[in-house]
Amino acid sequence: xVFKKKKKKVPSGFxxxxxFFDYLYKDENLIWMGQNTNHLQHDKxxxxxxxxxxxxxxxxxxxxxxxxxxLKKLILKDLDLDEKTQDIQITASATEALYLAISTIxxxxxxxxxxxxxxxxxxxxxxxxxxxxxxxPIYNDECEYKLTPELIRQNIDSETKLIILIDPxxxxxxxxxxxxxxEIAEIAKENDIYLLHxxxxxxxxxxxxxxxxxxxxxxxxxxxxSKIFGMAGLRIGSVIASYELIDKMRAGVINDLGTNSxxxxxxxxxxxxxxxxxxxxxxxxxxxxxxxxxAVDETPGTFLPVYPSDGNMMVIDVxxxxxxxxxxSEYLLKEHKIFVRExxxxxxxxxxxxxxxxYSIPTQQVQKFRTEFKNxxxxxxxxxxxx
Numbered sequence: 001x002v003f004k005k006k007k008k009k010v011p012s013g014f015x016x017x018x019x020f021f022d023y024l025y026k027d028e029n030l031i032w033m034g035q036n037t038n039h040l041q042h043d044k045x046x047x048x049x050x051x052x053x054x055x056x057x058x059x060x061x062x063x064x065x066x067x068x069x070x071l072k073k074l075i076l077k078d079l080d081l082d083e084k085t086q087d088i089q090i091t092a093s094a095t096e097a098l099y100l101a102i103s104t105i106x107x108x109x110x111x112x113x114x115x116x117x118x119x120x121x122x123x124x125x126x127x128x129x130x131x132x133x134x135x136x137p138i139y140n141d142e143c144e145y146k147l148t149p150e151l152i153r154q155n156i157d158s159e160t161k162l163i164i165l166i167d168p169x170x171x172x173x174x175x176x177x178x179x180x181x182x183e184i185a186e187i188a189k190e191n192d193i194y195l196l197h198x199x200x201x202x203x204x205x206x207x208x209x210x211x212x213x214x215x216x217x218x219x220x221x222x223x224x225x226s227k228i229f230g231m232a233g234l235r236i237g238s239v240i241a242s243y244e245l246i247d248k249m250r251a252g253v254i255n256d257l258g259t260n261s262x263x264x265x266x267x268x269x270x271x272x273x274x275x276x277x278x279x280x281x282x283x284x285x286x287x288x289x290x291x292x293x294x295a296v297d298e299t300p301g302t303f304l305p306v307y308p309s310d311g312n313m314m315v316i317d318v319x320x321x322x323x324x325x326x327x328x329s330e331y332l333l334k335e336h337k338i339f340v341r342e343x344x345x346x347x348x349x350x351x352x353x354x355x356x357x358x359y360s361i362p363t364q365q366v367q368k369f370r371t372e373f374k375n376x377x378x379x380x381x382x383x384x385x386x387x
Contacts, residue, residue: 009344011330024339027337030337030339031336031337031338031339031361031365031368031369032339032358032361033338033339033340033357033358033359033361033365033369034329034339034340034356034357034358035232035339035341035358036170036201036227036311036312036313036358036360037226037227037230037232037358037360038226038227038228038229038230038232038281038312038360039230039361039362040230040281040285040360040361040362041228041229041230041231041277041281042277043273043277045269045270045273045276046229046230046231046266046270046273048269049266049268049269050262050265050266052265053261053262053265053266054262058262059262062257062258062261063258063259063260063264064258065253065255065256065257065258066088066089066090066250067088067089067090067238067264068261068264068268070268071267071271072088072090072238074267074272075088075223075238075240075267075271076240078271078274079210079221079223080210081210081212081213081221081240082216086212086216086221086241086242086243087240087241087243087246087247088238088239088240089238089239089246089249089250089253090237090259090264091237091255091259092235092236092237092260093224093226093235093236094198094200094222094224094226094237094238095121095237096237096255097222097223097237097238097239098121098122098125098196098198098222098239099125100239100253101196101220101222101249102122102125102126102128102129102130102162102196103125103128103129103252104245104249104251105129105161105162105196105220106126106129106130106161106162107129107130107161108129108130108131109159110130110131110159110160110162111130111132111133111134111157111159111160112126112130112132112134112160112161112163112164113134113136113152113155113156113160113162113163113164114126114133114134114135114136114147114164115136115138115146115147115164115166115169116135116136116138116139116347116348116349116350117138117139117169117171117172117315117343117346117347117349117350118135118166118169118170118346119166119170119198119346120345120346120347122164122166122196122198123135123164126164130161130162131159134155135349136151136155137349138151139305139347139349139350139353144174145169145172145174145306146169146172146174146175146176147163147164147165149180149183149184149187152187156191156193160191160193161193162193162194162195162196163184163187163194163195163196164196164198165184165195165196165198166200167199167201167202168201168202168204168205168208168309168310168311169311170200170201170311170313171314171315171341171343171345171346171347171354171356172305172306172309172311172314172315173201173308173309173310173311173313174306174310175205175206175207175208175310176209176211177209178209181209181210181211181213181214184211184215185211185214185215185219186214186215188215188218188219189218193218194218194220195215195218195219195220196220196222197210197211197212197219197220197221197222198222199221199222199223200222200223200224200226201227201228201311201312203227203228203278203282204227204285204310204311204312204360205310206308212240216242217242219241220239220241221239221240221241222237222238222239222240223238223239223240224237225237225263225266225267225270227360228274228278228281229267229270231263231266231267231270234260234262234266235260235263236259236260236263236264236266236267281360284360284362284363285312285359286308287363288359288361288363288366289307289308289309289314289359291363291366291367291370292304292314292316292357292359292366292369292370293307294370295369295370295373296316296373298374299321299373299374299377300320300321300377301318301320301321301322301377302316302317302318302320302321302377303316303317304316304317305317305354312359313356313357313358313359314356314359315343315354315355316354316355316356316357316373317353317354318353318354318355318377319352319353319354321377321381322381322384323377323380323381323384325343325351325352325353325354325355326342326344327380328340328376328377329342331376331379331380332369332373335372335376336368336372336376338368338369338372340355340356340357341355341356341357342355342356343355343356357369
């Protein structure tokens with residue numbers, strides 16, 4: 001099987017996707033609601049750790065290939081996982097952890113169960129190494145906008161090797177209950193398949209359950225520093241699984257001279273200081289959600305499929321406005337410097353139904369979105385009707 005990566009659509013006014021994101025990155029006045037990065041992390045422990053490590057010129061040395069032992073222990077402690085049964089590999093981002101796990105698990109005759117909507121980059125990895133990905137439609141009330149145990153059972157066959165659980169789910173913000181996780185764990189054990197549990201957004205959730213607690217030998221847990229720690233640009237994460245499985249993964253590690261040492265020091269500082277700042281970040285996110293809901297409630301033709309969200313992002317369904325998500329995102333960016341993401345980034349089946357917005361940004365910026373969203377819909381509708 002030859003895997004071909006789908007070419008990304010270039011936004012209007014730019015020559016390439018890279019040029020577009022370079023423009024976004026350098027605009028200091030941009031309201032950043034299009035990537036689920038956290039701009040509320042103002043604690044100084046992470047910043048000081050980076051500065052001190054740089055002053056000592058620690059970047060001149062290669063760090064340990066598996067990651068600093070102190071960092072590995074802190075991650076397992078944060079997740080309350082037993083280091084006697086679970087091993088960990090530090091990686092250059094959660095994305096690298098996903099790639100490492102999937103390339104180790106899948107073979108060309110295997111298939112994977114995932115959801116649509118979902119984080120399509122993971123599906124692309126699975127398609128590259130496995131036979132195919134069953135992208136199960138979940139954009140409906142009946143399944144509560146998530147890949148339920150019932151849907152998993154309906155889609156398993158003899159070649160299923162992997163189930164992708166993004167929890168909370170990007171883009172919808174749905175989260176699994178403890179009972180659902182117990183049932184999914186039993187499915188994995190009964191069928192001898194792996195669960196890829198991407199917990200990138202877990203710290204924004206009201207309550208979160210690790211499936212590794214119920215199926216440790218069948219679970220691969222993906223941990224990220226990009227979101228709650230506000231360290232997206234440092235590119236650091238980890239993959240956690242049984243000792244046997246991590247040993248297999250290490251045979252495919254590309255960064256065998258270690259992951260960015262400054263990022264690891266920042267990760268240590270973030271985990272050690274987490275209790276000092278996490279509730280402030282979470283509370284501001286919860287409050288920001290309320291402002292967004294007010295804006296949506298005032299805008300005819302729009303609604304929130306999932307509210308409240310357990311991530312730092314949510315979906316606004318705009319399918320009844322007569323407008324395309326691309327029209328709305330382009331208008332908000334060009335007219336108001338508000339960056340949001342259209343549905344095609346996270347869905348093949350429902351790309352024309354929604355925009356995705358993240359709200360781990362200062363409340364005054366969310367207030368601007370609250371004002372401009374309704375105006376944007378009305379203005380675009382008037383323009384369309386006047387043609």
